[in-house]
Amino acid sequence: MASGLAGMSTAREDDVLEAAARWRHEGRGVALATVVETWGSAPRPVGSHLVIDEAGSFLGSVSGGCVEGAVVAEAAEVIADGAPRLLEFGVADATAWQVGLSCGGRIAVYVEKLN
Amino acid sequence: MDLAVLEELNAERAARRAVVVVTELGSGRQRLVKAADIAADPLAEQLAEALRTAKSGLLTLGNERLFLAVEVPPPRLVITGAVHIAQALAPMARLAGLDVAIVDPRTAFATPERFPDVEVHAEWPDVVLPRLSIDAYTALAALTHDPKIDDPALIEALARGCFYIGALGSRRTHATRLDRLAEKGVPREALARIHAPIGLDIGAASPAEIAVSIIAEIVGELRRRPAADKRASGQAA
Numbered sequence: 261m262a263s264g265l266a267g268m269s270t271a272r273e274d275d276v277l278e279a280a281a282r283w284r285h286e287g288r289g290v291a292l293a294t295v296v297e298t299w300g301s302a303p304r305p306v307g308s309h310l311v312i313d314e315a316g317s318f319l320g321s322v323s324g325g326c327v328e329g330a331v332v333a334e335a336a337e338v339i340a341d342g343a344p345r346l347l348e349f350g351v352a353d354a355t356a357w358q359v360g361l362s363c364g365g366r367i368a369v370y371v372e373k374l375n
Numbered sequence: 376m377d378l379a380v381l382e383e384l385n386a387e388r389a390a391r392r393a394v395v396v397v398t399e400l401g402s403g404r405q406r407l408v409k410a411a412d413i414a415a416d417p418l419a420e421q422l423a424e425a426l427r428t429a430k431s432g433l434l435t436l437g438n439e440r441l442f443l444a445v446e447v448p449p450p451r452l453v454i455t456g457a458v459h460i461a462q463a464l465a466p467m468a469r470l471a472g473l474d475v476a477i478v479d480p481r482t483a484f485a486t487p488e489r490f491p492d493v494e495v496h497a498e499w500p501d502v503v504l505p506r507l508s509i510d511a512y513t514a515l516a517a518l519t520h521d522p523k524i525d526d527p528a529l530i531e532a533l534a535r536g537c538f539y540i541g542a543l544g545s546r547r548t549h550a551t552r553l554d555r556l557a558e559k560g561v562p563r564e565a566l567a568r569i570h571a572p573i574g575l576d577i578g579a580a581s582p583a584e585i586a587v588s589i590i591a592e593i594v595g596e597l598r599r600r601p602a603a604d605k606r607a608s609g610q611a612a
Contacts, residue, residue, distance in 0.1 A: 277388070281381050292376055296400070296442045297433055307431030307444055344403045370400060370442060375377050 276320035280311040280374055289314035290374040291335035295322050295367055299350070302365035310369075314339050322369050323349070335371055344372040380407050384446060391448040391510060395422050398442045400433075448512040449474055450538075450597055455500055455528040456518030457484035460543070463586035464516065465493045471590055473514070478503050480524065500528040514539035514593045516573060520548075522555060529556065533565045539596040541573035541589060 284290045293310040295302070303324035310320040310328060312335035322331060327349045338345055350366025380396070384407055387394045393410040397418065413422045418441075421434055425443045434441045452468045454461045457479035465475045476494040479485040485497035496503045504527075509515065515532035517525035520543060529552075532540045542549065549571040556566055574588030575595070 277381065278385055281378065281385055284378050284381075292381075294442070294444065296431075305431075307446075344400075346400055370398070372376055372398075372403060374381060 276309045276311050279319050280309075283311065283313050284374050289339040291338045291371055292374055293322055293331050293335060293369050293371045296346070296370045297368040298365060299367075300365035302367045304367075312336075312339075323367060327367070327369070331369055331371065338371045338373050342373050342375075344370065346370050376405055380405060383407055388446055388448065391508060391512065393426055393445070393447045393512075395425055396444040396446065397422075398444065400440045400442055401438075448510065450512050450514065451476065451509075452514045452516065452593065453478060453504070453507060453509055453528075453532075454516045454518055455479065455524050456520075456543075457481070457486070457489060457495060458518050459582040460518050460585050460589075461516075462489060463583040464518075464589055465490060467586050467590045468593070469493075471594060473593070476507060478524075478528065479519065500524060500531065504528060504531045509535045509537055511536045511538055513537045514596070515541070516589055516593075517542040518573075520544060522552065526552070526556060526559070529569060530559065530561060533561060533568060539570070539593050540568055541570040541592065543573050544571060546572065 280290055280292055291312045293312065295304055295306050295308045298306055303326065304322055308320070308322050310318055310322045310331060312318045312332050314336065316332055316336065318328065318332055322328065330349065331347065334345055334347055347369045348366065349369070384394060384396060387409060395408045395413070396405060397408060398405045408416050408422055410426060413419055413426065416422055422443065425432065425445045426447070429445055429447045431445045432443060434443055450472065451474040454464060454475070454477045457477050461477055465477065468475050476496065477485065477490055478496045478498065478500050480497060480499045482497045485495050487495060509532060513532075513535070515528060515537050517528050519525050525542060529540065529542060542552065544552065552571070553566050557563060570592060573592070574585055575591045577584070577588050579585040579588040
């Protein structure tokens with residue numbers, strides 16, 4: 261049944277997961293990033309997804325734009341060696357000065373390869 | 376994640392069935408547990424709680440850290456009555472993130488011209504609602520004032536455990552409706568779940584203002600989750 265929502269511009273979580281499966285079927289190397297923990301005022305809730313392909317294309321969001329660049333870079337490694345990684349971003353973290361969460365929160369992101 | 380697990384997850388989502396994906400963060404091992412299979416799972420208690428709150432999160436078991444990814448269907452609003460209030464309520468509900476479907480057998484009302492980009496069913500609720508498989512992630516707003524249309528929808532919504540059920544009409548109209556539904560065998564305690572008069576009491580006058588009061592009441596039921604307990608045990612809200 262048509263949902264009538266096809267014209268909405270916001271990528272819904274199910275679109276992200278469906279894109280992940282579709283991309284894999286197209287033969288692309290694909291990684292799935294998921295927010296697994298948040299502290300303070302994190303921009304995206306636990307369970308939010310970002311799907312990344314080997315070329316660095318991505319869909320979805322784990323932080324509303326703050327750390328997507330860093331997650332995409334790590335995802336390339338995950339796609340290459342197949343080992344999942346748990347990444348943390350936050351103001352107390354040195355890397356945060358580079359990739360910065362402007363809101364002052366912290367997030368943990370699990371990145372896994374889609375096999 | 377294995378592609379097979381992801382495809383199973385997507386299939387369950389498409390069928391509007393809740394699932395939990397359990398990931399061992401250390402080993403990367405993963406399994407998908409369907410809502411119907413939770414009782415038989417070693418983590419039955421934790422998974423049931425995760426599903427009840429609809430919140431994903433970490434779980435520590437000894438030395439193992441697990442991530443429970445809870446995937447529940449997106450909330451949906453089914454409206455009976457392709458009426459003026461529905462014309463305001465449908466776009467508001469969509470902005471608030473709900474999928475919307477409108478049911479009204481009166482073909483003069485249920486037209487695409489009156490409801491651009493909305494799923495409209497010009498059929499009787501008892502025909503179309505079983506097909507829509509309304510569920511605990513569905514809200515029902517009965518807006519027709521016509522018992523022939525609203526009553527079957529209300530009965531179905533109560534039977535399916537919709538997270539919100541509201542009906543338009545004055546207190547007197549609603550008292551008559553309760554008598555009618557009770558005569559049809561709906562238990563009185565179930566009837567207490569119906570919000571009527573529909574919408575928060577903000578003195579709404581115009582159709583758009585009434586729509587605001589309804590969407591606010593729906594969001595309240597959706598986000599203030601204690602209602603989930605009551606739904607599960609079939610009590611009155």
